[in-house]
Amino acid sequence: MAWPQWRSRDLDVATPMPVVEMATVERNITRLQRACDAAGVANRPHIKTHKSIAMARLQLAAGAVGLTCQKLGEAEVMADAGFDDILISYNILGSAKLKRLSALAARVKLAVSCDNVPVADGLSGAMADADAPLAVLVECDTGRNRCGVVDPAVAADLAGRIAALPGLRFAGLLVYPPNGPPAATRAFVDEVRRLCAARDLTVETVSAGGTPNIERIGEAGETEYRSGTSIYNDRQMVELGAAAPEDCAVFVHATVVSRPAPGRAMIDAGSKALTSDLAGFKHFGLLVDYPCARLYQLAEEHGFVDLADCPASPEVGEVVRILPNHVCPVSNLFDRIALVRDGRGAGMLTIDARGKVA
Amino acid sequence: MAWPQWRSRDLDVATPMPVVEMATVERNITRLQRACDAAGVANRPHIKTHKSIAMARLQLAAGAVGLTCQKLGEAEVMADAGFDDILISYNILGSAKLKRLSALAARVKLAVSCDNVPVADGLSGAMADADAPLAVLVECDTGRNRCGVVDPAVAADLAGRIAALPGLRFAGLLVYPPNGPPAATRAFVDEVRRLCAARDLTVETVSAGGTPNIERIGEAGETEYRSGTSIYNDRQMVELGAAAPEDCAVFVHATVVSRPAPGRAMIDAGSKALTSDLAGFKHFGLLVDYPCARLYQLAEEHGFVDLADCPASPEVGEVVRILPNHVCPVSNLFDRIALVRDGRGAGMLTIDARGKVA
Known part of the structure; x- marks a missing residue:
């Protein structure tokens, strides 16, 4: 080896x-950007791996459209550094965090994910008085058994609820496909799209992610891709x-x-x-x-x-x-x-x- | 439960x-101090668990004689906060760290452990021009198979070398006994004492440690005890x-x-x-x-x-x-x-x- x-x-x-090794980092950043470009998918790298403003700047300079953060505190650090387009791929809840979230939404283009009604209701409560609605992606579980709605019909119901709630905008779906060909994810996403269309809901964004699948970007029907580990790689x-x-x-x-x-x-x-x-x-x-x-x-x-x-x-x-x-x-x-x-x-x-x- | x-x-x-929970912390600090007092052993709590100046102050206020740190960087933080009696229970080597170590030794009462000749020689090189010699404890392995000299004769040889090296003072032994009755540790320590006495070397300090053994403090023949986890405890x-x-x-x-x-x-x-x-x-x-x-x-x-x-x-x-x-x-x-x-x-x-x- x-x-x-x-x-x-x-x-x-x-x-x-x-x-x-920065020479390797730069090659890795380029590789991810090219894979996204070749698939016609926006690159929204996940900062959880590097947690560094300087590394995020290199990713944007290479062509990334914005950043993905897993936690609110990470997003606040990146917003303070001037990044203005951030997805938090996490259910945010609790009054203290919701207050921070609405403050963050007032200063950057922000999207969050959500996989359940109490979280949607909490987001709406926090954003009710905001100037612009918060973009919310419905998280769907297509096989990792982590977070995410497990049934397309329930995902469409949640999309409908989000669209109807004050202060929120249903913006699409978020998936984290299992490693390997994403056929099941594709089928899930297509079914939710169909159910949403029947309700006059547009699935604008489909965010997929995961470094093991970067050679398959686009195959799940995604419009954006989140990869964290690919900047460094590991064993x-x-x-x-x-x-x-x-x-x-x-x-x-x-x-x-x-x-x-x-x-x-x-x-x-x-x-x-x-x-x-x-x-x-x-x-x-x-x-x-x-x-x-x-x-x-x-x-x-x-x-x-x-x-x-x-x-x-x-x-x-x-x-x-x-x-x-x-x-x-x-x-x-x-x-x-x-x-x-x-x-x-x-x-x-x-x-x-x-x-x-x- | x-x-x-x-x-x-x-x-x-x-x-x-x-x-x-501070009420529990205070009870735990008192319990360790009482166990040391009852055995006539000095309490030198290990800060690796809390890494906190405020917690270390509570330990000193309860009767601890000083602190144990595992790494040089921890000891520098504690010295900056005014703690003036510190044991670093670690082999320190490399020119950058040895320079920091000699600077630290100039401002606090410092002891370090050592289990091999290259480390002893490095310590001596760093301390050669110091006003006072650095106290060095020979680390002995009595069953954990981590660091430490595994043979009492080799421990005594290393003690002799340390005693002869410029800038160093052989101050005793450091052990980390396996959980359970420390009979093997006691036998090892007694044998090194005997071999050192035959060379006119005094084993002034014997430092033992480990939270699982705090009900057995003193049984290994130690003069000082290092316990970290007991301040918080865990599963x-x-x-x-x-x-x-x-x-x-x-x-x-x-x-x-x-x-x-x-x-x-x-x-x-x-x-x-x-x-x-x-x-x-x-x-x-x-x-x-x-x-x-x-x-x-x-x-x-x-x-x-x-x-x-x-x-x-x-x-x-x-x-x-x-x-x-x-x-x-x-x-x-x-x-x-x-x-x-x-x-x-x-x-x-x-x-x-x-x-x-x-």
């Missing part, structure tokens, strides 16, 4: 530290065939702090740097320079590495690179992460929306 | 949010019998955002609020008000709750409390967390050392 080459002496970062995306090794932009750099026993190394990256997200793997990340090594356990600030099967092994003081299983929650652990360009230090990146979970 | 009573209407926090500590339900001080509050199918609820706490740390459990936390519910999956911002076995179940908008499997990495995800006293709002707590992993 063609992992990026590197020499640790070219870098001087305090470990543990995620290091982002999970390589495993799924959605990225090649050379598409992985982020490696967590860690230092070997101890070799307490012949077949074992301890590194300074634990669950507070790598997260405990196994993402379906048996171990907590891949040491790309020692692929025979197994990162079999994490304490908060220690990674336990089994080197029993390794012909060569790192000594105390050596910096190793770890491809995270799932990169999105990793960047969320750091205030700033290191940038490189062609392997050489290129400054630090602020994770502006880190920790904005509410 | 006697989980704390509460009424969600008494609180108005934006979920997801860890909520800390893991209840499972281990180290805490009762009423000793748990932190619950993550989350809102039900969707009931997409009869047996399922979606909550607004996912892996970016709860972490993916299973800590040996099958699910990602315990919904204490619905003990029959299973938090079986996490996306970054969604928790998937199976309610199939529940006689009663929460509706959209209801706030539920989750006892985290492992509390320490949870508070590390938030800039500020909510405080209550006797169930009523008592302000916010800043997590001063959040994200200080380097």
Whole structure:
């Protein structure tokens, strides 16, 4: 596998530290934009992966129409930075958040998703006095069993209710198709379209998403696409065939702090740097320079590495690179992460929306 | 089980949010201090759990002699806040960190642990020109298979090397005994003491730690104790019998955002609020008000709750409390967390050392 080459002496970062290769980031941004352009689908990248104003600016410069955020707090950070077209793909509820939402809607072009009546009613209550109605997408579950209406008829009913509620505008549908050919999603979306047409409701936008499916953009009948992970990629995306090794932009750099026993190394990256997200793997990340090594356990600030099967092994003081299983929650652990360009230090990146979970 | 009573209407926090009951925190701090006092062992609580200056002050006020930090960045935050007696229970290496370490040693009473020769040599290099030598504890592994010298003779050799190196002072041993009676740790410590005495080296301090063993403080022959989790406790500590339900001080509050199918609820706490740390459990936390519910999956911002076995179940908008499997990495995800006293709002707590992993 063609992992990026590197020499640790070219870098001087305090470990543990995620290091982002900007040349790869730029290729990845271009790849997503081209896939959207080829399908005639608007690109609305999800900022949950990078949570960075600078990265979002690169995405807009490449042709994205706006941003997707998962939480209100992320959207507020992006609005403060001047982004003026934002989708929050989440059910927003509770009086405190609804007040923040209506304030946000007054200053940017905002859309939200909704999959149930109490959320629709709450949104309407918050927007009743607004100058313009809030665009609301009905979230439909086409197989992930997460959020979303599970029946097209119920989706059309909810669309009708949203269209009738003061302060809201039914703007379309939001789906997050399972990985693989999106035939079931397409059928669901087509059926909701038919039921909405029978009520004189227009399905203007269909928002789909997911990095594993970026080679299938457009096949679900979507008009917009949300992809987060593709800007960085990770071990999970390589495993799924959605990225090649050379598409992985982020490696967590860690230092070997101890070799307490012949077949074992301890590194300074634990669950507070790598997260405990196994993402379906048996171990907590891949040491790309020692692929025979197994990162079999994490304490908060220690990674336990089994080197029993390794012909060569790192000594105390050596910096190793770890491809995270799932990169999105990793960047969320750091205030700033290191940038490189062609392997050489290129400054630090602020994770502006880190920790904005509410 | 006697989980704390509460009424969600008494609180108005934006979920997801860890909520800390101060009455429980104060009882937990007192309990640890009394256990140390009863054993004649100094209390040096580990700040990795709370990462908070205010919480550390309460621990000092109760009788702690100083603080334990796992990383240099945590120790710098605590030193900046005026704490002047700090143990960093970690191998520090690399030129950038060693420079920071020597600067820190110039302004507080500092000790560090060390389990190998390259680390000892690096510490000596950094401290060679210091006014006073740096106290170094030899870390010994007595069964956790993490860091630490695994052989008493090698520990004594390392002690001798540290004692001979410029800028360093051999100050004793650091152990992290496995859960349960610490007979093996005691034997290891006694043997190193004997070997050190034969070299005219004094083992002044023996630092032991771990919340599961706080009822056994002193039994390993320690002079100081490091406990982190006991200030809050969590599901893991209840499972281990180290805490009762009423000793748990932190619950993550989350809102039900969707009931997409009869047996399922979606909550607004996912892996970016709860972490993916299973800590040996099958699910990602315990919904204490619905003990029959299973938090079986996490996306970054969604928790998937199976309610199939529940006689009663929460509706959209209801706030539920989750006892985290492992509390320490949870508070590390938030800039500020909510405080209550006797169930009523008592302000916010800043997590001063959040994200200080380097």
